[in-house]
Amino acid sequence: MKIAMFAVMLLAAASLFGCSSDSAAVAKLKAEADAAKAEADAAKTELALLKAQLAGPDGKSKVDDPAVQKTAEQLARDWTFGPGTQKLQAWGSELTKSGEKLVVVSCRLRDDGKAKEWFARMSKFYSDKCGSDKDPVKLNSESGKHQLGIHGENKAAHFLIHEPGLMSIPISQIPPKPNELLFAHSDAESTVTVFIWQQSDDVVMIALTAVVR
Numbered sequence: 001m002k003i004a005m006f007a008v009m010l011l012a013a014a015s016l017f018g019c020s021s022d023s024a025a026v027a028k029l030k031a032e033a034d035a036a037k038a039e040a041d042a043a044k045t046e047l048a049l050l051k052a053q054l055a056g057p058d059g060k061s062k063v064d065d066p067a068v069q070k071t072a073e074q075l076a077r078d079w080t081f082g083p084g085t086q087k088l089q090a091w092g093s094e095l096t097k098s099g100e101k102l103v104v105v106s107c108r109l110r111d112d113g114k115a116k117e118w119f120a121r122m123s124k125f126y127s128d129k130c131g132s133d134k135d136p137v138k139l140n141s142e143s144g145k146h147q148l149g150i151h152g153e154n155k156a157a158h159f160l161i162h163e164p165g166l167m168s169i170p171i172s173q174i175p176p177k178p179n180e181l182l183f184a185h186s187d188a189e190s191t192v193t194v195f196i197w198q199q200s201d202d203v204v205m206i207a208l209t210a211v212v213r
Contacts, residue, residue, distance in 0.1 A: 070189075070190075070212065071100045071101075071212065072097060072099075072100060072101050072102055072103040072190075072210045072211060072212045073095065073097055073100070073103050073210075075103070075190055075192065075210045075212060076095065076103040076104075076105050076192075076208060076210035077095075079126075079129055079192050079194065079208060079210060080093065080105055080107065080206075080208060081107065081121075081122050081125050081126070081206060083109060083118070088109060088110060088111045089110040089111055089112055089202070090108065090109070090110035091107075091108070091109050091110070092107065092108050093105060093106065093107040093108075093206075094106050094107075100212070101211060101212050101213070102209075102210075102211050103209070103210045103211075104207070104208065104209050104210075105206070105207075105208040105209075105210075106205070106206065106207050106208075107205065107206035107208075108203065108204075108205055108206075109203065109204045109205075109206075110202050110203050111202065112201075112202045113201055113202060114202075115198050115199070115200060115201050115202050115203055115204050116177070116198065116201070118204045119137070119178075119179065119196065119198045119204050120137045120138075122196045122204065122206065123135055123136060123137040123138075123178070123181055123196070124137070124138070126161075126181070126183040126194050126196070127161060127183070129183070129185065129192075130152075130159035130161060130183055130184075130185045131152065131154070131157065131159055131185075132150060132152055132159055132161060134147070134150045134161070136150060136161055136163065136178055136181060137177070137178055137181075140177055140178055141177075144176075146163055146166060146174070146178060147161070147163065147178075148162065148163060148166065149161075149162055150162070156187050156188070157185060157186060157187035158185070158186050158187075159183070159184060159185045159186075160182075160183075160184045161181065161182070161183050161184075162181070162182045162184075163178050163180060163181060163182075164180060164182045164195075165179075165180040179197060179198040180195070180196070180197040180198070181195070181196050181197075182194070182195050183195075183196075188213075189212060189213060190210065190211060190212045190213065191210075191211045192208065192209070192210050192211075193208070193209045194206065194207070194208045194209075195207045195208075
């Protein structure tokens with residue numbers, strides 16, 4: 001496109017300077033314009049060939065469809081919570097994989113006295129990732145009740161959000177607010193499960209598994 005515009009500018013310049021159609025200057029400009037157009041046509045042909053090479057069996061571009069080429073590692077990184085630039089006492093993550101289709105990520109966040117706040121942020125992050133408008137920590141704050149088996153589905157995916165520890169804890173020992181949550185999300189291409197738990201007033205842990213088919 002830029003090359004074609006340059007060619008038009010060359011011809012316009014010739015007109016502005018009042019060059020005659022049979023002058024050597026105009027002839028030179030026309031030659032340069034023809035060469036520029038030929039170069040632009042060659043670039044278009046090359047681009048078309050490249051798109052054809054990148055297309056999948058269904059004719060759709062692999063570049064335009066991220067799900068086609070996403071590995072388990074890419075999926076896991078997309079689902080891994082990050083604290084951003086906020087200063088912490090400690091933050092670390094470890095990724096272990098088995099080939100391109102199975103990845104496990106473990107994370108540990110330490111922020112003295114603020115684990116509950118970070119747990120709430122993680123709950124919101126993973127509820128959004130699942131596609132749920134129900135955040136179990138927020139719902140608990142509003143109702144005072146624990147949420148068991150938040151789930152949903154659409155044409156593309158299923159999700160489940162659960163407090164797994166409640167079933168094995170005596171009623172008298174159930175904490176007033178969630179401190180363990182399990183998130184599961186599955187679609188045609190992949191499955192992700194995330195377990196977050198508040199280990200203490202200072203530490204929150206994450207365990208994530210990503211599988212692609």
